[in-house]
Amino acid sequence: MSAAVMASPSLAAQRGILGAVLLVAAWEGLARGLDLPSYVLPAVSDILASIWSNRMLLTQAAGYTLFEALAGYGVGCLIGIALAVVITMLPPVRSVMLPIATAINSVPVVGYSPLILLWFGIGVASKVVMVAMAVSFTVFLSTLAGFDRVDRRAVDLLRSFGAGRFKILFRLRLPTALPLMLTAMRVSTVRSVIVAIVTEMLGAYGGLGWIIYQAVLQIDFVQVWSAIFVASAISLTFFGLIGAIERRILFWT
Template identity: 70%
Template sequence: MSTDPMQPSRHVVGRGILGGVMLFALWEGLARGLDLPSYVLPAVSEILARIWTSRVDLLQAAGYTMGEALLGYALGACVGIGLALAITLVPALRRVIVPAAMAVNSVPVVAFSPLILLWFGMGMTSKIVMVAVAVSFTMFVSSLAGFDRVDQKSVDLLRSFGASRAGILWRLRLPTALPMILSGMRLSTVRSLIVAIVTEMLGAYGGLGWVIYQAVVVIDFVQVWAAIFIASVISLSFFGLVSLVERRVVFWR
């Protein structure tokens, strides 16, 4: 019997790869067998061929989008965790921060795009801000839920030994909240890339969203699918990397 802790993950990855291969084979068969036009559903082989011929432009666009997503992700994670920490250390802030966060999140993030583009311009800054807004709420909710999971009896015990709020946070609340924080970081990976691409489609100087927008304008749907494939690979890789970090850090789960 194997004792390798990574064995279940390898099985999951293997099943995922097998499922992807079967899906692409079915896709290729339907597109070729039904002789579907490219604007309806291009064959996988046609999309892969376009990725290869346009690899320079697509990789450049992917790097642009990844930069926006990663910087916005890091900024949003810091803001969300920071707000949760502030509430934990100063409980009176909960009545101010939580309603404000809920009010902002009640509006779709895309609705803020025109204002963000107006304030920060068409460059990378506006996309970074949009991603940060989207990620910060997810991180805030997950972090706050993690900090609130602490047993009050344990808090009272540490206080009886003279522990300060900062000491309780470091020794008790943070270790308890770590699984929830990392889960929020994992869930935010996909959201960060989606928001970056959608915002690029509304106005940008580069990126996968801009490539998709330009391809739609000239009715080049194979190029659209090529950009979508690249975005999917980036998203899955980012998700898998954060999941790996989560398994390494929160090894007891």
Template identity: 70%
Template structure:
């Protein structure tokens, strides 16, 4: 284990110990702040339900994440190759992006229903814009003099894109994809809370209705573990692919 990972584990352990001490030392009620041991016990008791819900939410997040990444990178590449189209579309795209995804969720539920399709669409929308802006910024980082030099040797737009612009943009694209991992799970859970047949968001909503706040914390803990694992996986892939960074 690297020093960085070890510091992260120790930091989380210290936080959990402090949390346990505060909750037990001040005898806080469960609806205010349950102890870590109480939450872990709840996770163990509901492990089958939480595992099923976690797979459901993760499937939505992964599908939306993949669609959003492909769409975001594809649109960024298209607009970088067609400046007139970019000037016409950017104001509309920024206007759409300025509205929080949670505000679009009721419309997506109305259009696509409370099934998995609306959750995938919401995640794809959130991830797509994040990756799109990162990719577009990366494609714009290319030195214009280098582009002019390649053109002088007969390189066309697609050759310049493949050999120069995409490699230059890759670090920013990877950063956008890494940041989007957490956002994908957040959006999936929030959309599930507005209407779903399953998932961690649905469990959180049902637990709040039943005033079972320990179950709320249990679902949040599982969601946090999924986010950290997803973030770490994409970060590891990024370090291998963008090795020169």
């Protein structure tokens, strides 16, 4: 049984790699076979060559974007978890905070970009704020749903043994909420990179989004795809890292 469980992630990884290889081969064959122009679909080999020739620029831009995504991700996770804890510990606050949070999230994050850029400038701070906004609501809702999944009878049992609110939170609610919380944190990894790049395209001093914007102005579509490939690599690595941490923490699942 354990051997099958251990083998399944490896098998899934092999299938994922095989699928990626087939996709790249089909992409390359389609672009070369139909002689597609670069603005329609450049060949993968051309994109990889562009990445290599511009590796210093792309590495610097990737570091810039990754810092924004990680900082915003960390702040967003802390805010989301903290809000869920506050609402759980103070039930009367739920009727006030939940509608406000829902109203804020009902507008796409990009819609706040002009205001955030105006308030925080086009530097790193505005990107961190935007990423934090995008991540915090996802983590907040999932964590709150996890806290609410606790069996009421288990809560009453702990209270009968003299457990207070904080002991119930850390001994019962938090372990129950961990699967949903960590899933939201894993999903938010990709969202954090996307929001950072989109905000950079609207105004920045550097980053992959800035490179994409400049490449579009220069009609260099191979460079656009180069930045997209690098951004995808960052997102997949970030996603895989949080996923590995999730599996390590939730070993019983």
